Amino acid sequence: DGGITQSPKYLFRKEGQNVTLSCEQNLNHDAMYWYRQDPGQGLRLIYYSQIVNDFQKGDIAEGYSVSREKKESFPLTVTSAQKNPTAFYLCASSIDQAGYGYTFGSGTRLTVV
């Protein structure tokens, strides 16, 4: 079955460490997105990519980095420069036609310890 796989589901990070969150899709979707969700907040866009080897900053890109070397994969690195990384991270993808919305991954909960 096609879908998006995020891993790990739970991740703990020590202060000062970089961590990478995995996002893989086998839906043949062109566009992929990373969102951050905090309690009581909506989803805020970190980065997005519409094609391989190209990506754009979203609204809260500081302290994060991404790569898009393959169509199927869009990993997110949370760097030590991100001062408040504890949050729920969601990856999504969409096909190249407006109106179909997103397919979401199951999310990664990152906690700084």
Added chain:
Amino acid sequence: GQNIDQPTEMTATEGAIVQINCTYQTSGFNGLFWYQQHAGEAPTFLSYNVLDGLEEKGRFSSFLSRSKGYSYLLLKELQMKDSASYLCAVDRGSTLGRLYFGRGTQLTVWP
């Protein structure tokens, strides 16, 4: 910026009907989505409106008025499992597939 507003919390009882409103002010409009999200899980798609009017899908219906920048999600015959956060999201059409989300409405259904 883009403003998408919805109430923070709502409560209702089993079997009742609840209406969750969403107002938006965005530069561009190419459709509005409603998602349901249970705590700690991914959002799941509920409905999509691009033209004015009501879309009905089982117990859930969604309405859109583009001239008023307004949508609502109507949930009928509420069940305990409907307790969740409901997210309103707008496609401005400016970036392929990018959605702008409201903060979500936390619905609690009481027995």
